[in-house]
Amino acid sequence: MTHAGDEGLFERVLDGAAADGAGAELFERRGALLELTEDEEGSTLLETRERGFALRLFKAGRSAFAASGAERAAHLPAEARRRLPRARARRGVRLPAPGPGESAEGRALVDPTPPDADLARTLLTGFRQALTAAGRGTVSVREAAVSLGERTERLATSAGRDAAWSSRLATLVATVIGRSPAGRFSARVVGAAARPEELPVARLARHAADRVLLPLQGRPFTASRADVLLDPLVGAHLVGRLAPLFFGDEEEALLAARTREGRDALAAPLVSLVDDATASGGVVRGVRDGEGTPRGRTTVVDKGLPSGRLTDVAAAGRLSAASTGNAVRLAWSAPPRVGSTNFFIDPSPGVSPLDLLAGVGRGLYAAVLLERPEIDLAADRFRLVVAGFAVERGRATERVSEAEVSGRLSEFLRGVAGIGDDLRFVLGGTGSAGAPTLLVPRWRVG
Amino acid sequence: MRETGDLSRDADEAVRLVSGLLRRGESGEAFRERVRTETWTASESGLLAPALSEESGTAVRIRRDGALLLVARSGAGPESLREAVREAARRAGSAPFFKAHRAAPAAPAPSRAEPPEEEERRTAALAAALARAFSDPRGMTATVEVSRVVTERTVVTPRALLPCGSRTRLVAAGTIRRSGSERPFSFQSARPFGEAAEALAAALRAAARPVPALPPAPGPVDVVFSPQAASVFWHEVVGHPLEADAGDRGSVLSRVKGAAVAPAGLEVVDDPGRADLPGAYAVDDEGALGRAVPLLSGGVVTGLLADRRSGGVETNGHGRTPSFRRPPRPRMANLVANAGDATLDELLARCGDGVFVRDVAHGAADPESGRFVLFVSEADAVRKGRRGAPLAPFALAGEILSALASVDETWGNEVLPATGLSLCVKGGDAVCVGGAAAALLVRGLVARTARR
Numbered sequence: 001m002t003h004a005g006d007e008g009l010f011e012r013v014l015d016g017a018a019a020d021g022a023g024a025e026l027f028e029r030r031g032a033l034l035e036l037t038e039d040e041e042g043s044t045l046l047e048t049r050e051r052g053f054a055l056r057l058f059k060a061g062r063s064a065f066a067a068s069g070a071e072r073a074a075h076l077p078a079e080a081r082r083r084l085p086r087a088r089a090r091r092g093v094r095l096p097a098p099g100p101g102e103s104a105e106g107r108a109l110v111d112p113t114p115p116d117a118d119l120a121r122t123l124l125t126g127f128r129q130a131l132t133a134a135g136r137g138t139v140s141v142r143e144a145a146v147s148l149g150e151r152t153e154r155l156a157t158s159a160g161r162d163a164a165w166s167s168r169l170a171t172l173v174a175t176v177i178g179r180s181p182a183g184r185f186s187a188r189v190v191g192a193a194a195r196p197e198e199l200p201v202a203r204l205a206r207h208a209a210d211r212v213l214l215p216l217q218g219r220p221f222t223a224s225r226a227d228v229l230l231d232p233l234v235g236a237h238l239v240g241r242l243a244p245l246f247f248g249d250e251e252e253a254l255l256a257a258r259t260r261e262g263r264d265a266l267a268a269p270l271v272s273l274v275d276d277a278t279a280s281g282g283v284v285r286g287v288r289d290g291e292g293t294p295r296g297r298t299t300v301v302d303k304g305l306p307s308g309r310l311t312d313v314a315a316a317g318r319l320s321a322a323s324t325g326n327a328v329r330l331a332w333s334a335p336p337r338v339g340s341t342n343f344f345i346d347p348s349p350g351v352s353p354l355d356l357l358a359g360v361g362r363g364l365y366a367a368v369l370l371e372r373p374e375i376d377l378a379a380d381r382f383r384l385v386v387a388g389f390a391v392e393r394g395r396a397t398e399r400v401s402e403a404e405v406s407g408r409l410s411e412f413l414r415g416v417a418g419i420g421d422d423l424r425f426v427l428g429g430t431g432s433a434g435a436p437t438l439l440v441p442r443w444r445v446g
Numbered sequence: 447m448r449e450t451g452d453l454s455r456d457a458d459e460a461v462r463l464v465s466g467l468l469r470r471g472e473s474g475e476a477f478r479e480r481v482r483t484e485t486w487t488a489s490e491s492g493l494l495a496p497a498l499s500e501e502s503g504t505a506v507r508i509r510r511d512g513a514l515l516l517v518a519r520s521g522a523g524p525e526s527l528r529e530a531v532r533e534a535a536r537r538a539g540s541a542p543f544f545k546a547h548r549a550a551p552a553a554p555a556p557s558r559a560e561p562p563e564e565e566e567r568r569t570a571a572l573a574a575a576l577a578r579a580f581s582d583p584r585g586m587t588a589t590v591e592v593s594r595v596v597t598e599r600t601v602v603t604p605r606a607l608l609p610c611g612s613r614t615r616l617v618a619a620g621t622i623r624r625s626g627s628e629r630p631f632s633f634q635s636a637r638p639f640g641e642a643a644e645a646l647a648a649a650l651r652a653a654a655r656p657v658p659a660l661p662p663a664p665g666p667v668d669v670v671f672s673p674q675a676a677s678v679f680w681h682e683v684v685g686h687p688l689e690a691d692a693g694d695r696g697s698v699l700s701r702v703k704g705a706a707v708a709p710a711g712l713e714v715v716d717d718p719g720r721a722d723l724p725g726a727y728a729v730d731d732e733g734a735l736g737r738a739v740p741l742l743s744g745g746v747v748t749g750l751l752a753d754r755r756s757g758g759v760e761t762n763g764h765g766r767t768p769s770f771r772r773p774p775r776p777r778m779a780n781l782v783a784n785a786g787d788a789t790l791d792e793l794l795a796r797c798g799d800g801v802f803v804r805d806v807a808h809g810a811a812d813p814e815s816g817r818f819v820l821f822v823s824e825a826d827a828v829r830k831g832r833r834g835a836p837l838a839p840f841a842l843a844g845e846i847l848s849a850l851a852s853v854d855e856t857w858g859n860e861v862l863p864a865t866g867l868s869l870c871v872k873g874g875d876a877v878c879v880g881g882a883a884a885a886l887l888v889r890g891l892v893a894r895t896a897r898r
Contacts (some may be wrong), residue, residue, distance in 0.1 A: 041755055041756070047537065048517075050519075065498065066497075068501070069501060070521065071520075071523060083496070089494060090494065142814075173873075183815060184815050185812070187812075333499035333501050371819070378626055378627055379626055
C-alpha cells in the first residue's frame with residue numbers, strides 16, 4: 001500500500017500540523033483483510049488493503065478532527081486548522097502526552113502481513129464438518145464467511161508520545177438452516193477471536209445447531225418462576241450492554257440512582273465486572289488504545305460495588321485520574337471515544353457449569369438467544385428471548401423452544417447466586433463482552 | 447476539502463485496464479467510491495464541532511462460475527486501480543493486460559473546494575433546528591450523532607465508465623432519555639440540507655415526547671398501519687424474502703412464485719427510479735441499469751431482486767454494496783406499494799378493536815421460516831373504530847404467508863413516503879433504502895411486550 005513519495009508522509013503531516021502553537025495528534029492505521037465466503041451460489045474471496053490518517057488539533061480547550069486516506073493526508077493540517085477557532089469540544093479534551101517512563105518509539109509503520117486464504121478455507125471446512133456432526137445431518141450452511149485481519153497502527157503527538165503497535169482479528173459468521181418435520185428455521189451466528197487459531201469453530205457449530213434446532217424441536221417453557229442458568233454466550237450479550245454505565249463520567253447520575261447514592265450494591269457480592277485488553281479468550285488484544293495509552297485491566301465493579309470507570313484522556317481529566325486506556329477508534333475516519341475492550345464478569349475458579357446445574361431444582365437453562373436482547377439501562381429493564389432446556393433436579397429434561405427472561409436489570413444482577421469458571425466472549429459493544437455461566441434462582445420466566 | 451472528486455478523469459485508461467483483466471468466461475468491473483462525511487455530536491445543550499473525514503476506495507471484481515474475487519484498495523485514483531488490478535490478476539492467475547500498456551498519467555483532479563462559509567451555514571442551520579427540537583430539555587438527555595454524507599460512485603465495466611452519481615444524505619443516530627426511559631433514535635433524509643435539518647428537528651421532537659406506559663395486551667391483534675409504518679411491513683414481509691440471495695428454495699415467498707398470496711389488486715414494486723426516495727439510483731453498484739421489479743402483481747408473487755451473481759436469474763439492477771470493501775448483493779432500493787380506495791377512518795372502522803401503528807423503529811425477517819417481527823415505536827389503541835390512547839413501544843410478530851393472507855381486501859387511498867425506513871442492515875451490510883405505501887389493515891398479528 002505504500003506508494004512512491006509516501007516516505008516520511010506521517011512526519012510531514014505531523015510537523016505541518018504542530019505549527020501555530022496548537023497541539024497535534026496524528027494517527028495512522030494500515031489494515032489488511034481477507035474474507036472467504038461460501039454460499040449456495042459459490043465462493044467469494046475479498047482481499048482488502050487500507051491506509052488512513054486522522055489528525056486532531058488541540059488549542060485552548062478546543063479540538064478539531066479531520067481524517068483522510070494517504071492521497072489527501074497532506075491537506076489534513078489545513079483542514080483541521082481552518083475549523084479549530086470555531087470548534088466546540090467536550091470539557092477535558094486535551095493532547096495525549098507520554099506517561100511516566102514512556103519513551104517515544106518513533107518507528108515507521110510497515111504494511112500488515114496479507115492473511116492466508118488457505119487458512120480461511122481450512123477453518124470453513126472445519127466449521128461445516130463440526131456443524132454436520134452437531135446437527136446430525138439436519139442443519140446445513142446457507143452461507144459462511146471467515147475473515148482474517150491484521151492492523152498496524154501508529155500514533156504520535158507534538159507532546160512527545162510516539163508509539164506503534166499491531167493487532168489481529170479473526171471472525172467466522174454463518175447463516176445456518178435447521179430442518180425438522182416442524183418446519184425450517186435459519187439463524188446467523190458469529191464467532192470471533194484475536195487469532196485465527198483461537199477461533200472456537202467446534203463450539204460455534206454446536207451453538208449454531210442449537211440455535212436453529214431448539215426452536216423447531218422444543219416446547220415453550222411453561223413455569224412462570226424458575227431458577228435460570230444463562231449460558232456464557234447468552235450472558236455475555238447482557239454483560240456487554242452494561243459497559244456504557246462505566247464510560248467516563250457520562251452515567252454518574254444513573255449509577256447513583258441504581259445504587260441509591262452508594263447505599264446499595266449494583267450486583268451480588270459474587271459479581272465483579274472487569275475490562276481487560278489482555279484477558280485470555282478476549283477478542284481484543286491491542287497493547288495500546290486509540291490515543292496511544294497502554295491498555296490494562298480495570299475493575300469497574302468489585303464484589304458487587306462500583307469501583308472504577310473506563311476512561312480516555314478527556315474523561316480521565318474530568319475525573320482527575322489517569323486514562324485507563326479505553327479510547328477506541330471504531331474506524332480510522334472517526335474520532336476516538338471511550339469504549340470497552342474485553343468487558344466481562346470475572347469467572348469463579350473451580351466452579352464448573354455442572355456444579356451450578358446440580359443445584360437447580362426446577363429451572364431453565366438458556367442456551368441460545370433467539371432475538372437481539374432488549375436492555376434499557378435508563379428504565380432498568382431487560383428482556384431476553386431464549387431457547388434451551390428445562391431442568392428438573394439438576395438434570396436437563398426437555399428442549400425449550402422459546403422462553404422470555406425479563407424484569408429489572410438491577411434485581412437480576414443482585415440475584416446472581418452462582419458464577420461458573422467457563423468464561424466465553426462474544427463480539428459486542430466496542431470490543432468483546434464475556435460471561436461465565438450465571439445462575440439466578442427464582443426468576444420470572446414467560 | 448473537496449465537496450466530491452472526479453472519479454472519471456482517467457476513463458479511457460480505466461476501461462482498458464478492466465477489459466484487459468478479464469478472460470473468456472469471466473465478467474467483472476471496477477468500482478470507485480468517495481465518501482465525505484461531516485459529523486456533529488448533538489445533545490440537548492447544543493452541537494459539538496463537526497469531525498470531517500474523506501474516504502475513497504477502489505475495488506476490482508471478477509466473477510467466474512459462481513465465484514467472485516474482490517480486491518479493494520484505499521484511494522480512488524489511477525494508481526489504486528492499477529494496484530487492485532495487479533493483485534486481482536495475480537489471484538485470478540491471469541497476466542494483467544496493463545503491463546504492456548502504460549498509459550499517460552491522468553490529469554490531476556480538478557479542485558472543487560467548497561467555500562468555508564457553506565459548512566458554517568450548515569452548522570448554524572443544524573444548531574437552530576436542534577434548538578427548536580429541544581426547546582424544553584428539562585428532564586431529558588440526548589446524544590445523537592448527525593452526519594452529512596456525500597457519496598460519489600463510479601463503475602468501470604470492460605466497455606464503459608458509468609458514473610453512478612453523487613448522493614447527499616443527512617443521517618442521525620443516537621439515544622434519547624426522558625422520564626427514566628431510553629429510546630434509540632435514527633433518522634435519514636436525502637432532501638436538501640435545510641429541509642432535512644427541519645425534518646430531523648421534527649423527528650427529534652417526536653422522539654423526545656414522554657413514552658406512554660402501557661403496551662397493548664399480549665396476543666393476537668388487528669393492526670392498522672399508517673402509510674409510513676406500512677412501508678416497513680412491506681419491506682420485511684415482501685422485500686427481504688424476494689431478494690435473490692435467499693436462494694431459489696430459500697424463502698417462503700420465492701418457494702411459491704406464481705401463487706396468489708395477498709389480495710388481488712395489490713401491487714408491490716421495487717423501484718430504484720423513484721428519485722424522491724432515499725434508495726434511488728440510475729445505475730447499480732455493478733454497472734447495471736436499475737430497473738423497477740414487480741414483486742407482487744395483483745397479489746401474485748412475480749419477481750426476484752437480482753444482481754449479476756444471482757444464480758438462474760439475470761440482473762435487474764439490484765446489486766448494491768454499502769462500500770467499496772464489500773461485495774454487491776441483491777438488495778431493495780425503494781419498495782413502493784400501490785394505493786387502494788379506503789380512507790384511514792374507513793380502515794379504523796373495519797378494524798374495530800385493535801391498534802393503529804404510527805411508526806415502526808425497526809424490523810427483522812427470517813425468509814427461511816417466514817417469521818418476522820416489527821418493533822413498534824409509536825402506536826395508539828383502536829376502540830370501536832376510533833383512535834384512542836397512545837401505547838408504549840411493543841413488538842408485532844407474525845408469519846409472512848399468514849400475514850399476507852390476512853391483509854384486508856381494501857387498503858389506504860393515499861401513498862406516502864416512509865419516514866422510518868433509512869438504512870437496511872442485512873448480513874452486517876447497511877444500504878440506504880426507501881419506501882412508499884398506503885395505510886393497511888392486517889388481522890391477527892401477535893403483540894408482544896418490548897422495552898424498545
